[in-house]
Amino acid sequence: MTEPLSVVVAGGGTAGHIEPALAVAEAVRSLVPEARITALGTARGLETTLVPARGFDLTLIPPVPVPRTLNKDVVTLPFRLQKALGETRKILKEVKADVVIGFGGYVCAPAYLAAKSLGIPIFIHEANARAGMANKLGAKLGGTALAAVEESGLRADIVGIPVRESVLNLDREALRSEARRFFGLDEDAPVLLVTGGSQGARSINDAMMGAAQILADAQIGVLHAYGKKNECSVSTHGGPPYVAVPYIDRMDLALAAADMILCRAGAMTVAEVSAVGLPAVYVPLPHGNGEQELNARPIVEAGGGVIVADSELTPEAVAREVVPLLRDKERLEIASKAAARAGHRDAARKIAEKLVAAARSHHKYSAA
Structure with a gap:
């Protein structure tokens, strides 16, 4: 393989989405030190400070919150989603992504849709006891679902929540x-x-x-x-x-x-x-x-x-x-x-192993 494996983690907005993403990124780096790891986020979230501080590359796309009530945002949603989708596809191509994993939040819907359109394997991690809309979308697109607890609303393997190495x-x-x-x-x-x-x-x-x-x-x-x-x-x-x-x-x-x-x-x-x-x-x-x-x-x-x-x-x-x-x-x-x-002390490593296996399979297929 002339190119390193490329893993994209999408989890922006709150620490509840970002910290699990970074914990998995750390575990991937431990397994495959030469892997290219890219975090996908938005300018409005905590990722703008948390991600660079942990030594990972951060790329930003427009946030696409899904309105929970009927308002003017519902009318503009398709246009905002289309713009974010185009930018996300461009990023995934640039970093030659081999696998994408989302952790919920505004960045995940475009990430899942872009990965699906490019034939890139999708993983979803649901940290909460009830799955959010973006992660439900990722599962419907055929992504492999992983969850912290039973009965999250996703048919998922229970792996717990990935925790950062320092903890x-x-x-x-x-x-x-x-x-x-x-x-x-x-x-x-x-x-x-x-x-x-x-x-x-x-x-x-x-x-x-x-x-x-x-x-x-x-x-x-x-x-x-x-x-x-x-x-x-x-x-x-x-x-x-x-x-x-x-x-x-x-x-x-x-x-x-x-x-x-x-x-x-x-x-x-x-x-x-x-x-x-x-x-x-x-x-x-x-x-x-x-x-x-x-x-x-x-x-x-x-x-x-x-x-x-x-x-x-x-x-x-x-x-x-x-x-x-x-x-x-x-x-x-x-x-x-x-x-x-x-607790699930090995959650980050288990998820990282799944990502690396999927990334290697995609990488081999893409290089053929």
């Missing part, structure tokens, strides 16, 4: 002391990590502020990321430090510092938390189609966490779920192992 390789025990010093936490007390996502969550913040003294009395430290647009005022008497910050840049150190986490249940969050073996109190987002609860359910059923409804998250609920576990080392270790077993 998979995180040695929490080795980094524990360094991580706690970094955040100003007690090095010996059990620590609860709390996050409502990058924007924070008011219900989580309110419950934690109410539970702060209870946790301090139980000798439990807290690292709480409350969101840049929110406020969080905590004052405790005695006990380990309660460290409240608007945002955590070093999430690797936060995961290493923690013994347990209280968080939302986005697909990527659940995947990373379980991959590092961190027991969790999952508080699913109260609106939407209920997919966050479905994301967390396999981990909870395995014994790696509990689910508390957003409407039921009170200071008393926090104390009830957190204190007994963090004060019992044996139970904590059992929950940690259960969370790790329930």
